[in-house]
Amino acid sequence: MQTLTVTAKGQITVKKEVLKHLGVKPGDKILLDLAPDGNVVLKAAPQKRHGIEAIFGILHDPDQAPVTIEEMNKVIADAWAGRR
Template sequence: MTTLTVTARGQITLRRELLQFLGIAPGQQLDVHKLGNGVLALQALGPRGLEAFVGCLPPPDKALSVEEMNAVIANGWAGQA
């Protein structure tokens, strides 16, 4: 268990190992849920909307030329793999 100290301004700082455990990056937002009996649950909020999709696919092995992309599109429309 990790013990945290509350500052005079009512703030706490989460230690690096807690941030890594929760998968929290700098600037990311957290939801705090009151569970009762003085227990809080933290949940990291992920990106929303279009930001959730940016970077979700690995980069291609090779960039295709416009002609190669047109050929792939034409084959797709023709029902060819």
């Protein structure tokens, strides 16, 4: 457990090892959640991706099996044939 000091402005400084543990770096965001028991939970906020990286995983559904190449080709063929 670490002790942090609150400044007169109500601010705290989080130590480097905590930031490293969260995987955050300068410019990243941190989420703070106030738990009903009086505790606070810190999490690294999801990072926004830029460029081509922004589309990776946008259609991923962990509850659905991946579509095979054969299934993709069938859907494409059906669409071209006007069956879909």
